[in-house]
Amino acid sequence: MAHSESSLVAPYFKDIEQQRETNTLGMWVFLVTEVMLFGGIFLVYAVYYFNYHDAFSEAGKELNLVLASINTLVLLCSSLTMALAVYACQTDKQKMLVTFLTLTLILGAVFLGIKGFEYFEKYEHGLIPGANFHYEGEYPLQASLFFGLYFAATGLHATHMIVGGTILAIITVKAMRGFYTSVNYDTIENMGLYWHFVDIAWVFIFPLFYLIER
Amino acid sequence: MTEKHNEEHHNHITPVSTYLMVFAGLLVLMALTVYVGYADFGPFDKAVTLIVAICKASLIMLFFMHLRHSSGLVWIFGTMGFFFLIIMLLLSLGDYAARGTIQGPI
Numbered sequence: 051m052a053h054s055e056s057s058l059v060a061p062y063f064k065d066i067e068q069q070r071e072t073n074t075l076g077m078w079v080f081l082v083t084e085v086m087l088f089g090g091i092f093l094v095y096a097v098y099y100f101n102y103h104d105a106f107s108e109a110g111k112e113l114n115l116v117l118a119s120i121n122t123l124v125l126l127c128s129s130l131t132m133a134l135a136v137y138a139c140q141t142d143k144q145k146m147l148v149t150f151l152t153l154t155l156i157l158g159a160v161f162l163g164i165k166g167f168e169y170f171e172k173y174e175h176g177l178i179p180g181a182n183f184h185y186e187g188e189y190p191l192q193a194s195l196f197f198g199l200y201f202a203a204t205g206l207h208a209t210h211m212i213v214g215g216t217i218l219a220i221i222t223v224k225a226m227r228g229f230y231t232s233v234n235y236d237t238i239e240n241m242g243l244y245w246h247f248v249d250i251a252w253v254f255i256f257p258l259f260y261l262i263e264r
Numbered sequence: 265m266t267e268k269h270n271e272e273h274h275n276h277i278t279p280v281s282t283y284l285m286v287f288a289g290l291l292v293l294m295a296l297t298v299y300v301g302y303a304d305f306g307p308f309d310k311a312v313t314l315i316v317a318i319c320k321a322s323l324i325m326l327f328f329m330h331l332r333h334s335s336g337l338v339w340i341f342g343t344m345g346f347f348f349l350i351i352m353l354l355l356s357l358g359d360y361a362a363r364g365t366i367q368g369p370i
Contacts, residue, residue, distance in 0.1 A: 071335060078341040085345030086352075093353055097360055115298075122294055130287045133278075133328045140277045239330075246328045250321045257313045261301030 055233050066233065073236040077243045084210075088251050091203045095258060098195055105192030109185075110262035112177060113200070114168055118260045121164050122252065128157035129249045136242045142232040144225075151222040151238075154245065158215045165208050172197070203255050210248045217241065276333035286327040293320045 055066055063069040099106050135150035176184030179198045187193055221241055224230065230238055297316050305312050326332045331342050 071338070074334065075338055075341060078338055082341055082345040082348075085349055089345075089349040089352060092349075093356055096353065096357060100357070100360070119294075119298060122297075123291075126287065126290050126294065129290075129324065129328055130283060133283045134280065137278065137280060137283065243329055246324050249328075250324055253317050253320045253324070257297055257301060257317050261297065261313060 058234050070236055070239075073240060074243070077240040081243065081247050084247060084251075088203075088206065088254075091199065091206065092254065092258070095199050095203070098192075098199070099262075102189065102192040102195070105187075105189035106196050107262055108187050108189065109193035109196040110259065112172075112175070112197075113260050114171060115260050117164055117168050118256060121161050122256050124157050124161045124164070125249050125252050128154050128161070129246055131157060132242050132245045136235070136238055139225075139230050139235040139238040140232055144228060147230065147238070148222065148225050151218065151225055155215060155218050155222060158211055158218065162208060162211055162215070165204065165211075169201075200259050203259065207248065207251055207255055210251070214241075214244055214248055218245070276330070278327065278330065278333070282327060286323055289323055290320055293323070 059066050059069050131150045131153040135147055138146035138150055177197050179194045183194050185193045293316055300312050
C-alpha cells in the first residue's frame with residue numbers, strides 16, 4: 051500500500067512534520083499520566099519501606115532474583131529490537147521492520163512467561179496476600195503488605211506488557227501488509243515510546259523490590 | 265533557514281551504531297545494578313541503586329525514545345512526569361517524616 055504524503059496529512063495540520071510532532075507530543079502526554087500511575091505505587095512502597103524496613107528486607111529475600119535478572123535482560127533486548135524496528139521503518143526496510151517487530155513480540159511473551167512462572171512460585175509458597183497467606187518469617191503482617199505491593203507493581207507492569215503486546219501484534223500484522231513506510235511511521239514511533247516506557251517502569255521496579263537489602 | 269532547521273529536528277534518524285552502543289551501556293548499568301544491590305554502601309545503599317536506575321532511564325529516554333533530537337515542547341513533557349513525581353514523593357515523605365509516622369527500623 052503506497053501512500054502519497056499529502057493523503058496522510060489530516061486537513062487540520064499544516065504539513066506532515068506538524069502532524070508528526072503532534073502525534074509524538076500526544077504520546078508523551080499520555081506517558082506523563084502513566085508515570086504518575088506507577089508513581090503512586092512507588093510512593094506507598096517508599097512510605098512502608100521506611101516504616102517496616104526490617105520486615106521488607108526479610109520479605110524481599112523470598113523473591114527470585116535470578117529470574118528477575120533474566121527478565122531485565124529480556125526486556126532490555128526487546129527495547130533494542132523495538133528501537134531497531136523504528137529505524138527499519140524510518141529507512142523503509144520492510145523485511146527488517148517485520149523481523150524486529152516480531153522479535154519484540156516474542157521477547158515480550160518470554161518476559162510474561164517468566165513472570166507467570168514467578169507468580170506460580172509465589173502461589174506454591176503461599177505468598178499471595180489473603181486468606182491463604184502463609185509466611186514463616188518474623189513479621190507476617192508487614193510481609194503481607196510487601197507482597198501486596200509486589201503484586202500491585204509487577205501486576206500493573208504485566209498488564210501494560212499485555213496491552214502493549216496486543217497492540218504490537220496488530221501493528222506487526224499491518225506491517226506485514228506493508229502499511230508502514232518511511233513517511234508513515236508515526237504509529238511505530240509511538241509504539242516504541244510506549245514499549246520503552248514500560249521498560250523504564252521495570253528499571254525502577256527491579257531494584258526496588260528484588261534488590262532490597264540483599 | 266527555518267525549514268532546514270526543522271528538517272534536522274524532526275527527521276533525524278538515529279543510526280544503528282548508536283542504538284547498539286546505548287544497549288551496551290544499558291547492559292553495563294544492569295550488571296552494576298545487581299552488583300550495587302549486593303554490595304554495601306552503608307546509608308547510601310538505596311541512593312546508589314536509585315542513581316544507577318535513573319542513569320538507565322535517562323539513556324533509554326534520550327536515545328531509544330529520541331528525546332535527544334526532539335523539540336523543546338516534547339522535552340518539557342518528557343521531563344514533566346518525573347518533575348511532578350519528585351514533588352509528590354518529596355512532599356509526601358517529608359510529611360510522614362515530620363509527623364513522626366516514619367519511625368525507622370522496627
